[in-house]
Amino acid sequence: MAEDIDGTLLAGKALLARVDAYLRDNESLLRAVKVSLVEGRLARVLAMRCRAIEQTADFLADKVKVGVLAHQHDVVLVIGNVILLGGDVSHLKRHDARGREIDITALRQTIEVKNGIDISPRDVPRLVDEHFGELVASASSKHAWWLCYFARRPAPKGKIGEVCMYYLVIIEIPVARVVACGGEACRVAVGDEAMRLADEIEKKVVAEDEVDEGFLVPVKNVWIVDKLRAELAASKNELEAKDKALEAKDKALEAKDKALAAKDKALAASKKEIERLKQQLSKQ
Numbered sequence: 650m651a652e653d654i655d656g657t658l659l660a661g662k663a664l665l666a667r668v669d670a671y672l673r674d675n676e677s678l679l680r681a682v683k684v685s686l687v688e689g690r691l692a693r694v695l696a697m698r699c700r701a702i703e704q705t706a707d708f709l710a711d712k713v714k715v716g717v718l719a720h721q722h723d724v725v726l727v728i729g730n731v732i733l734l735g736g737d738v739s740h741l742k743r744h745d746a747r748g749r750e751i752d753i754t755a756l757r758q759t760i761e762v763k764n765g766i767d768i769s770p771r772d773v774p775r776l777v778d779e780h781f782g783e784l785v786a787s788a789s790s791k792h793a794w795w796l797c798y799f800a801r802r803p804a805p806k807g808k809i810g811e812v813c814m815y816y817l818v819i820i821e822i823p824v825a826r827v828v829a830c831g832g833e834a835c836r837v838a839v840g841d842e843a844m845r846l847a848d849e850i851e852k853k854v855v856a857e858d859e860v861d862e863g864f865l866v867p868v869k870n871v872w873i874v875d876k877l878r879a880e881l882a883a884s885k886n887e888l889e890a891k892d893k894a895l896e897a898k899d900k901a902l903e904a905k906d907k908a909l910a911a912k913d914k915a916l917a918a919s920k921k922e923i924e925r926l927k928q929q930l931s932k933q
Contacts, residue, residue, distance in 0.1 A: 671708050672728060685857060687849045691826050691839045694846040696854050698802065698816035761787060761794045768798035770847035773820065774840035781839065785832045788824050796820040796843070803855055816854060818847060 685696040705728060761784075765776050776796050784794050799815045820843050827835055 668705055668728065671705060675704070683857075685850060685853050687846050687853065689842045689846050691830060691835065692820060692822045692843045692846060694843070694850045695819040695821065696800075696816045696850045697819065698854075759791050761791050762797060763794070764797040766798070768818075769800070770844055770851060773844040773847045774837075777820075777822075777840040777843050778836060781836045782833070784822060784824065785827060788828050788832075791824050793821050793823045796822070800851065800854075802858060818850065820847060 683698050687694050763776075763780055765772070768776060773796075776798075780794065780796065784791075787794075797817060797819050800818055801815055822839060822843070827839060830838065
């Protein structure tokens with residue numbers, strides 16, 4: 650929950666809209682993102698830390714009353730959506746004891762976002778197991794799922810306030826991969842792989858913190874962001890191709906229906922003519 654300086658309560662869509670507008674008006678923040686990535690067969694894990702997180706927190710501190718940054722999952726996930734995907738829609742679904750849940754939509758691809766609090770790599774299988782049934786059931790409507798949590802950077806470079814003290818862990822599980830693997834039968838395999846990748850990303854962040862001069866430097870691994878967006882663009886193109894094929898099929902079916910209707914009309918006219926001739930013959 651957040652409260653505007655005029656006393657207006659900001660939450661849900663209002664708060665997300667405020668953050669989204671701020672980010673899009675400050676493109677320089679989006680170019681200062683630092684993203685790490687590890688991939689597996691069924692999932693991949695990203696670690697995101699960037700000035701956008703801290704700068705947005707500072708912005709909100711000036712405009713609204715907010716709590717600890719690490720608990721502002723809906724706000725930071727909007728940051729992740731805008732930065733990583735260039736997404737155009739962020740919907741807050743609900744906020745309850747289990748955490749916040751949002752949907753994000755980028756290039757027609759919907760990603761279900763769920764987050765946990767006080768999560769470490771060893772808790773990841775539980776997080777996966779908790780949502781796995783719903784994940785499998787969403788095969789027809791979701792592109793992927795993001796299971797997210799915050800972790801504290803052990804040795805961030807720079808002064809406090811200049812770099813993000815936390816990083817956001819995003820466990821991405823593409824729905825199509827789970828379905829191809831066998832759906833429910835892959836529950837344990839997905840959880841185990843996600844835990845291994847989460848542990849690997851944690852070690853990667855530590856190693857990068859030891860050698861990097863800080864995260865206020867220009868982006869060094871923008872290819873990861875490009876990769877994510879390119880994948881979504883390819884998926885969008887595939888959807889558009891399918892839509893065009895379906896449209897062509899619909900037109901062909903429509904033409905066929907019209908031809909059948911014309912044929913039925915001709916048959917009806919023929920039957921009517923035959924009936925007329927029969928009646929005429931019967932009168933002779």
